Structures are given as structure tokens and as C-alpha cells.
Amino acid sequence: MAPNPNPPQEFAALFAKIDELKPKFIERLQEAVAIPSVSGDESLRPEVVRTAHFLKEELEKLGAKDIELRELGTQPPPVANKDLQLPPIVLSRFGNDPNKKTVLVYGHYDVQPALKEDGWSTDPFTLTQVGDVLYGRGSSDDKGPVIGWLNAIQAHNELGLELPVNLVTCFEGMEESGSLGLDQLIAQEAQAYFKGVDAVTISDNYWLGTTKPVLTYGLRGVNYYEISVKGPAADLHSGLFGGIVAEPMTDLVKLLATLVETNGKINIKGIEEQIAPLTAAEDALYDDIEFDVEVLNQATGSQTALYKTKKEILQHRWRYPSLSVHGIEGAFYEAGAKTVIPAHVKGKFSIRTVPNISSEKLTLLVKQHIDSEFAKLGSPNTATVELIHDGDYWVSDPHNSQFTAASLATEAVWGIKPDLTREGGSIPITLTFEKELKTDVLLLPLGRGDDGAHSTNEKIDVSNYIEGVKTLSAYLHYYSKA
Amino acid sequence: MAPNPNPPQEFAALFAKIDELKPKFIERLQEAVAIPSVSGDESLRPEVVRTAHFLKEELEKLGAKDIELRELGTQPPPVANKDLQLPPIVLSRFGNDPNKKTVLVYGHYDVQPALKEDGWSTDPFTLTQVGDVLYGRGSSDDKGPVIGWLNAIQAHNELGLELPVNLVTCFEGMEESGSLGLDQLIAQEAQAYFKGVDAVTISDNYWLGTTKPVLTYGLRGVNYYEISVKGPAADLHSGLFGGIVAEPMTDLVKLLATLVETNGKINIKGIEEQIAPLTAAEDALYDDIEFDVEVLNQATGSQTALYKTKKEILQHRWRYPSLSVHGIEGAFYEAGAKTVIPAHVKGKFSIRTVPNISSEKLTLLVKQHIDSEFAKLGSPNTATVELIHDGDYWVSDPHNSQFTAASLATEAVWGIKPDLTREGGSIPITLTFEKELKTDVLLLPLGRGDDGAHSTNEKIDVSNYIEGVKTLSAYLHYYSKA
Numbered sequence: 001m002a003p004n005p006n007p008p009q010e011f012a013a014l015f016a017k018i019d020e021l022k023p024k025f026i027e028r029l030q031e032a033v034a035i036p037s038v039s040g041d042e043s044l045r046p047e048v049v050r051t052a053h054f055l056k057e058e059l060e061k062l063g064a065k066d067i068e069l070r071e072l073g074t075q076p077p078p079v080a081n082k083d084l085q086l087p088p089i090v091l092s093r094f095g096n097d098p099n100k101k102t103v104l105v106y107g108h109y110d111v112q113p114a115l116k117e118d119g120w121s122t123d124p125f126t127l128t129q130v131g132d133v134l135y136g137r138g139s140s141d142d143k144g145p146v147i148g149w150l151n152a153i154q155a156h157n158e159l160g161l162e163l164p165v166n167l168v169t170c171f172e173g174m175e176e177s178g179s180l181g182l183d184q185l186i187a188q189e190a191q192a193y194f195k196g197v198d199a200v201t202i203s204d205n206y207w208l209g210t211t212k213p214v215l216t217y218g219l220r221g222v223n224y225y226e227i228s229v230k231g232p233a234a235d236l237h238s239g240l241f242g243g244i245v246a247e248p249m250t251d252l253v254k255l256l257a258t259l260v261e262t263n264g265k266i267n268i269k270g271i272e273e274q275i276a277p278l279t280a281a282e283d284a285l286y287d288d289i290e291f292d293v294e295v296l297n298q299a300t301g302s303q304t305a306l307y308k309t310k311k312e313i314l315q316h317r318w319r320y321p322s323l324s325v326h327g328i329e330g331a332f333y334e335a336g337a338k339t340v341i342p343a344h345v346k347g348k349f350s351i352r353t354v355p356n357i358s359s360e361k362l363t364l365l366v367k368q369h370i371d372s373e374f375a376k377l378g379s380p381n382t383a384t385v386e387l388i389h390d391g392d393y394w395v396s397d398p399h400n401s402q403f404t405a406a407s408l409a410t411e412a413v414w415g416i417k418p419d420l421t422r423e424g425g426s427i428p429i430t431l432t433f434e435k436e437l438k439t440d441v442l443l444l445p446l447g448r449g450d451d452g453a454h455s456t457n458e459k460i461d462v463s464n465y466i467e468g469v470k471t472l473s474a475y476l477h478y479y480s481k482a
Numbered sequence: 483m484a485p486n487p488n489p490p491q492e493f494a495a496l497f498a499k500i501d502e503l504k505p506k507f508i509e510r511l512q513e514a515v516a517i518p519s520v521s522g523d524e525s526l527r528p529e530v531v532r533t534a535h536f537l538k539e540e541l542e543k544l545g546a547k548d549i550e551l552r553e554l555g556t557q558p559p560p561v562a563n564k565d566l567q568l569p570p571i572v573l574s575r576f577g578n579d580p581n582k583k584t585v586l587v588y589g590h591y592d593v594q595p596a597l598k599e600d601g602w603s604t605d606p607f608t609l610t611q612v613g614d615v616l617y618g619r620g621s622s623d624d625k626g627p628v629i630g631w632l633n634a635i636q637a638h639n640e641l642g643l644e645l646p647v648n649l650v651t652c653f654e655g656m657e658e659s660g661s662l663g664l665d666q667l668i669a670q671e672a673q674a675y676f677k678g679v680d681a682v683t684i685s686d687n688y689w690l691g692t693t694k695p696v697l698t699y700g701l702r703g704v705n706y707y708e709i710s711v712k713g714p715a716a717d718l719h720s721g722l723f724g725g726i727v728a729e730p731m732t733d734l735v736k737l738l739a740t741l742v743e744t745n746g747k748i749n750i751k752g753i754e755e756q757i758a759p760l761t762a763a764e765d766a767l768y769d770d771i772e773f774d775v776e777v778l779n780q781a782t783g784s785q786t787a788l789y790k791t792k793k794e795i796l797q798h799r800w801r802y803p804s805l806s807v808h809g810i811e812g813a814f815y816e817a818g819a820k821t822v823i824p825a826h827v828k829g830k831f832s833i834r835t836v837p838n839i840s841s842e843k844l845t846l847l848v849k850q851h852i853d854s855e856f857a858k859l860g861s862p863n864t865a866t867v868e869l870i871h872d873g874d875y876w877v878s879d880p881h882n883s884q885f886t887a888a889s890l891a892t893e894a895v896w897g898i899k900p901d902l903t904r905e906g907g908s909i910p911i912t913l914t915f916e917k918e919l920k921t922d923v924l925l926l927p928l929g930r931g932d933d934g935a936h937s938t939n940e941k942i943d944v945s946n947y948i949e950g951v952k953t954l955s956a957y958l959h960y961y962s963k964a
Contacts, residue, residue: 094582113738197792222720222721224821230784232784233784238834238907239908240781241799241906242805242806242834243834243906244804246745253735253738253807257735296727300713300718302727304864305726313726322726323724324724325731326720326819326820326821327824331815332830333809335811338806338808348819350724350821380786380788388818389819425721
């Protein structure tokens with residue numbers, strides 16, 4: 001995908017300035033990537049905190065006001081160091097004009113672990129340009145987008161151009177480790193630091209493929225369940241007890257087998273009725289999206305796709321529920337052979353939820369299903385099912401003012417309308433912002449589908465990074481006029 | 483169970499001598515237990531070897547000939563120390579009179595691991611008498627019986643009484659770690675050191691309960707299988723791929739669910755027809771056995787018994803096959819929640835085999851079953867099933883000359899006919915001796931069902947130990963005359 005050769009006249013100077021600042025922008029990302037801010041590694045916590053300070057200094061240079069590194073207290077167990085402090089949230093503000101709209105931009109400055117010996121071609125914490133690609137941990141997830149916002153502000157500053165909106169930053173340092181403390185902070189600041197926010201923009205996902213920009217308007221939720229089957233007081237030897245006791249594993253595999261068919265059909269009664277009907281308008285959104293079954297087969301390295309057409313695949317990934325069996329706790333799991341009769345086993349499965357499946361109702365249906373299937377077994381064991389955690393689905397109107405502004409911005413930069421996509425996974429913070437700030441949320445990804453966010457050789461293409469800064473900038477302008 | 487107050491006159495002197503030597507016999511066991519011969523702990527290998535030398539010295543003192551510590555070479559991987567030597571087999575011979583029968587006695591001088599902090603009330607490697615019970619690792623499994631044979635010889639020696647049979651010892655030091663090297667040694671010595679052996683006697687199991695002596699004439703075999711289901715090339719995220727790919731776990735739990743019913747009924751066609759019919763004579767063997775469902779419930783700490791009557795329980799433990807599902811390799815198995823779609827999962831199950839189920843035919847039936855059930859799923863994944871290992875069942879004539887001699891000996895010592903039992907598990911060495919030496923094998927246990935062979939506070943009752951020495955002795959006399 002090449003950038004639009006003829007961007008709208010109104011952005012000529014801004015886009016030219018961004019192109020001019022490209023070396024500076026790459027340097028800034030380099031500095032950010034150089035700090036190994038791995039939130040999942042307790043020993044690297046000082047580096048995560050150092051990244052917050054780095055951002056604070058950059059924000060100061062760019063003229064941000066009310067900069068705060070908001071402390072979130074100690075990290076709850078399990079932790080090796082009981083006094084481990086959570087990394088702070090970086091709050092700051094550009095402009096406070098009551099006549100302007102206010103946009104909150106969210107991103108995270110922590111990263112996934114990365115070791116050269118995992119198979120990286122370059123040092124993961126040295127941003128390295130090879131051709132038109134920048135390799136480094138966090139380049140795409142999510143330091144690239146976070147620094148992207150700073151770059152957009154710098155471009156405005158250097159042109160003496162006022163930002164068209166008030167901008168509030170909310171950058172966290174625990175996203176890769178469960179966003180501990182963030183929900184509470186958002187709730188607490190909804191009527192304080194975040195008061196007056198009109199729109200939230202999150203750049204923490206990816207294009208569907210590698211060539212066409214997207215805007216993301218939906219996410220599936222997830223309800224995670226555990227079926228617990230208990231029998232004997234302790235594990236038994238199958239030589240001594242095989243054939244004379246009711247084995248919990250026998251019951252558990254039978255229960256797990258009732259949940260879903262090989263073709264993906266969920267057998268739990270009452271779920272299908274809750275799925276929002278597919279309207280012609282929604283169905284049409286899939287027509288232009290760039291995708292095919294080969295992209296899926298390539299991603300899975302196999303021929304295990306359950307559907308052949310683009311629409312079926314994407315709709316089953318994005319707008320229909322799915323059920324996956326993840327594993328069993330308490331049974332034998334190693335290589336080789338062990339003749340154990342496990343006494344207490346826990347089967348794990350989850351259901352990806354979509355509009356309009358309610359978590360509470362789903363849990364009720366799951367319990368009814370397990371109770372009824374277990375009763376059929378006539379087992380002397382006991383079986384219970386429990387919701388381990390849930391996160392709601394999210395769906396937005398892809399034609400609201402934010403999406404419209406982002407779509408226009410994408411067209412200005414790339415010369416093409418973005419695909420309107422959803423995602424099969426969840427980004428729980430989306431829902432928290434929507435609920436607590438009572439605003440719309442836009443997911444505006446910068447990177448490509450093959451950026452390898454959580455794997456080795458994570459990268460961002462130079463064009464995605466630089467055109468991304470233009471897109472973020474143009475989006476603010478379009479949105480200010482919406 | 484109190485010993486017979488009026489043993490046959492012919493054993494009066496012998497039994498009196500054994501009673502007289504009780505302190506010496508306990509002291510000898512104490513010395514054996516004091517050496518922590520844990521074969522599963524590489525760092526304790528010198529202690530295992532030291533125990534072999536201790537036995538050698540004791541055998542020398544007792545007048546054994548041709549004593550050999552037969553080396554078995556280095557232990558095959560996985561081992562930390564590549565040059566780790568296997569502990570030797572202790573071979574020795576008492577008497578070589580062609581006019582006498584020759585009895586080979588097997589036992590093992592290695593033990594299970596034991597740490598005081600695991601919950602032992604006394605130091606596990608200090609044989610400690612509390613009331614009429616001797617606590618210590620190996621007291622019952624299997625140093626008690628091994629030392630028991632030495633004690634029997636000492637009693638004869640001190641009376642100037644010739645052993646009524648030629649006796650060959652075969653004591654190994656790797657029983658708790660797979661009896662590495664023993665099969666080959668037996669095959670190799672069948673026509674050499676073991677030439678002329680008429681009968682093999684193994685004391686390495688237990689009474690069924692705590693009050694009545696038993697002789698054991700049968701063991702189930704075991705065929706261990708692994709179903710491998712492969713789909714995607716690597717584990718996938720259920721948010722991104724749930725609902726659009728065929729998940730190997732979905733297929734695997736369905737396959738595992740087809741194998742066996744909660745009530746223990748095996749669903750694999752063709753197995754039932756192979757089970758030897760229950761004759762009236764065999765059925766009658768169960769009449770007098772001391773056992774009831776409460777013993778089973780106590781052992782499992784639950785009310786999960788599939789049968790209520792003694793006969794049903796014991797027959798399903800000993801003479802009918804059973805199928806246990808042990809676990810899954812490759813799936814999520816930890817506490818908590820992980821939203822993984824495992825790419826390659828292996829389901830483990832085993833079938834306990836009984837006369838006349840052939841291992842080869844069983845494997846064929848298992849393959850047919852899995853192939854046919856997998857075909858029904860219509861899955862794009864692949865599924866295969868593989869035999870991981872097998873060990874044959876064993877059953878002997880409980881009225882042959884060895885069993886008859888052991889029964890008479892038990893009656894002489896305890897004043898009661900022993901129960902004739904089988905076991906649900908396997909003792910593979912039984913089959914090896916039978917096959918290689920072409921002799922009958924007798925399982926003649928000394929300890930009680932609650933000795934805790936592999937758990938904390940392992941013990942042997944003083945009466946079982948001392949009356950056991952009498953039983954071994956009397957057995958040799960009765961067998962010599964058979």
C-alpha cells in the first residue's frame with residue numbers, strides 16, 4: 001500500500017512536516033524501544049518505570065500540562081517481591097479549551113518479553129532498520145503508536161499549528177500483564193482528570209492483513225469456565241482401582257465432549273437464540289474486506305479451516321460465538337506413561353461472546369447444560385462448573401463521528417477507505433473506557449497483521465509508522481469538525 | 483491374626499529358633515533399612531550399591547557360595563550422570579545337590595524415596611519399633627522379605643539343619659526404577675546361573691487386608707495407549723481462531739469419551755469376547771476371601787465404588803479388564819485460565835488386561851475403534867493411536883505344588899488357609915521368570931495391605947516379619963517333599 005500521492009490541500013504542510021521529521025521520529029522510537037520495559041518480568045520493573053519517566057520528559061518538551069505519573073500501589077500476589085510497585089500511568093494534557101472537543105488517547109509503554117536467543121535476527125531492544133522495516137520489541141505493540149501521538153504533537157508544534165482538539169494521554173505500563181490498577185484509575189478519574197473527554201482513541205491492534213488500513217468497531221467477549229469433577233480422596237493406581245471405582249476423568253471427558261462439535265457448532269441450548277441477527281447492512285460491511293481462506297490457512301500452517309468463504313470465516317471469527325476446550329488440570333500431562341487415576345480434575349473451556357449474549361445468562365445455560373449432561377452419566381462423583389472470569393463483547397457504530405473522522409483521515413493519507421473490521425479476541429480496556437467515561441471508543445490501528453506483536457522479530461513498517469502519524473493527526477482535525 | 487499356637491511337631495525346633503533369633507532378625511533389618519538405597523535418586527546410587535555389598539557380606543557369613551555382584555552396565559538416558567552405573571544383581575547359591583529341588587528367591591534391595599518432612603513420624607531410615615510395629619522405608623517393600631530369606635537360612639544354620647532345597651538368590655537394586663537390566667540378566671542366566679531352577683518365589687506384594695495371609699496367583703497386564711490429534715502447525719489464540727478452525731482438543735475429548743462408560747463398561751468392540759469365562763471353580767475361590775465394599779471405600783476415601791458385593795469388586799479388580807483415561811499431553815494443564823487452542827494433543831489411556839486378551843489383538847481393536855470414531859467426526863485434523871507399552875497378564879494354577887506347599891506353610895504358621903488372591907496391577911518380573919526359566923512362579927507376600935509400601939510411615943508388623951520367616955522356612959520344607 002503506497003501513501004496517497006495527492007493528500008487534501010489542508011494537510012499539505014502538516015504531512016510535509018511529518019515527512020521532514022521522519023529521522024527524528026525514528027530516533028524517538030529507538031529511544032523508547034531501547035528501554036526493556038517488560039512488565040511480566042519483576043526484575044525489569046525499574047526499566048518499565050524508567051520508560052514512564054522517559055515519556056514524561058518527552059511530554060514536557062512538547063509542552064504538555066498537568067503531567068502526572070500516577071502511582072497505582074503495590075502489585076497484588078502472586079509476586080516474588082511483595083513490595084513490587086506497579087508502574088505508573090502517564091497522564092498529561094495538551095490544551096484545555098472548552099470550545100474544543102477533548103480526545104483521550106490510550107496506549108501502553110510496557111512490552112512482551114524478548115530474548116535474542118528466542119530467535120530474533122537483531123537485538124530486540126535495539127530498533128534496527130532493515131530496508132523499509134523497523135525491527136524491535138514494542139515497535140508495533142505498543143511503543144510505535146504511543147510515540148506516534150507524540151510525533152503528531154511535535155509536527156503541530158514545529159508548524160506553530162494549534163492542536164484542533166484538547167488531547168489527554170493515558171499511557172499505562174501493565175497492559176501485557178493484565179492492566180492491573182487501570183480499571184480503578186479510569187473509574188476514579190472519570191469525573192476528575194478525564195472529565196469532559198468526548199472520545200477515546202486506542203491504537204493497540206492491527207490491520208487485518210498487510211496491505212489495507214482498517215478501523216475496528218467490534219471485539220468478542222470471553223467467558224472462561226472450569227468443570228470440576230471430584231471422586232476419590234486422592235489419586236489412585238489404575239492397577240489397583242481400575243474397574244471398581246467411578247473415575248473422574250471418564251466423566252470429565254464425557255462432559256467436555258458434549259460442549260461443541262468438530263464443525264464448531266456449540267451444543268449448549270439457548271445460546272444461538274441470543275445472537276444478534278445479521279442485518280443486510282452488517283453483512284455488506286464484509287463485502288470489501290481484503291481476506292481469503294488462504295490467509296487463514298497460512299496463519300494456522302494447516303488446512304484446518306472450518307469455512308471456505310471470506311464472509312463465513314470473518315463472521316465466525318467476529319460476530320458468532322465459539323467454544324474452545326483448553327485443557328485439564330489435575331490429570332497426567334507429561335510425556336510418557338503414568339498409570340494414575342486422577343482424583344480431582346478440572347476441565348477448562350471458554351466461550352467467545354458476541355452481541356447480545358449476556359454473561360450471566362450464558363453462565364446459567366452452561367450450568368444447566370453440565371448439570372443435565374452429568375445427571376445422564378449416573379456417576380457417584382460430583383461435578384460442578386464455575387465461571388473463572390468474563391469480559392464483555394464490544395461493538396460500536398462504525399459510522400459514528402469518530403469512525404467517520406478516522407475513515408476520512410485514512411483516505412487522506414492512504415487514498416483508500418479503510419476496511420471496517422472486528423476482532424475475535426477481547427481488549428477489555430475498550431469496555432472500561434466506554435462504560436466509565438460514557439464516550440465512544442475508536443480502535444485505530446497503525447501496524448500490519450504480520451507485525452508479530454507477541455513473537456520474535458516484532459516490527460513496524462516505516463510507512464505504517466510515518467503514515468500512521470499523519471493518520472492520527474488528520475483524524476484529530478476531521479474529528480474536531482465533526 | 484495370631485500365630486498358630488500348635489504348629490506341626492516337625493517345625494517345633496525351627497520355629498522356636500526363629501522366635502529366639504527375633505532380636506537378631508530385627509537388628510539385621512535395621513542395618514538394611516539404615517542404608518538409604520533410593521534407586522530413583524541418582525545422588526544416592528552409592529548407597530544402593532552399598533546395600534548390595536551389605537547383602538553380599540551377610541550371605542557370606544551365612545555360607546552362601548558363588549556370590550556375585552553382577553554388574554549391569556551404565557543406566558540408559560534420561561540420566562544427569564551419563565556414566566551412572568546400574569546397581570548390581572546379588573546372585574548367590576545355598577546348596578547344589580542334584581537330588582534336591584532348586585528354588586530361586588527374588589527380592590529387591592532398593593527403596594522408594596523418603597524424607598522426614600514428607601510426613602514421617604520417625605526417621606524413615608532408622609527402623610523404629612513402636613509397639614508391635616517396625617517403621618522404616620523398605621521395612622515391608624522389600625527389605626523385610628529379602629532379609630526374611632537370610633533369617634530363614636540363619637535359623638537352619640544355627641540348628642545344624644540342612645536346607646531342604648537348593649536356594650538361589652536374585653536380589654535386584656532397580657525395582658522401584660523399572661528393573662533396568664534385569665530381564666536381560668534373567669534371559670542370559672536361564673541356562674547358566676539359574677540352570678536347574680524348579681520354582682521361583684517372589685515376596686514383593688501384600689496381603690489383601692490386614693488380618694488374613696494370602697497367596698497370589700494372578701496379575702492383570704496393561705496396554706498403554708496414546709491418541710495423537712494434530713491440527714494447526716502451532717498453538718493458536720482462541721480469540722483469533724476460535725470458531726474458524728477445527729480444534730484438536732474438540733476431537734480428542736470426543737474420542738476419549740467413546741472409550742468407556744462411567745460404570746466401567748469398555749466400549750471397544752471385541753474385547754469382551756476374549757475374556758476367559760468365569761468357571762464355577764474360579765468363582766468359588768472368591769467365597770472365603772476377607773473383603774467388603776467398606777475396605778474399598780476406605781482405601782479411596784470416597785463412596786465411588788462401582789460395585790457393592792465382595793465378589794463383583796474383586797472380580798472386576800482381578801479378572802476383568804478395565805480402561806482408565808490418565809490425561810492429556812500438549813494441552814493447558816495449570817491452575818487458572820489460558821485461552822489457548824492447543825495444536826497437537828495426546829490423550830493417554832490404558833487397558834488392564836486379563837486372560838485371554840492378546841496384546842496384539844487388543845491393539846488392533848483399539849485402532850479400529852479410534853479410526854471408526856474419528857471418521858464419524860469428519861474432522862480435517864489427523865488422529866492416530868499408538869501402543870506406548872504393554873505388559874502381559876499372569877495367572878497361575880493356585881493348586882500347583884508351589885502354591886500347595888505355601889498354603890500348608892501358611893496353615894502351619896498362622897493356623898489358617900491363606901486366601902487365594904490376584905492383583906489388579908502388574909509385576910512384570912513374574913512373567914519374565916516364568917517365560918525365561920520355564921518354571922512356575924509363586925507370589926508369597928509377607929506384609930499387610932496397609933503397610934504403606936510407597937507412602938510415608940511404611941511399616942511391617944513384627945508378627946508379619948517373624949511369622950513370615952517361619953512361613954518361608956516351612957514353605958521350603960513342604961515344597962521339597964512335593
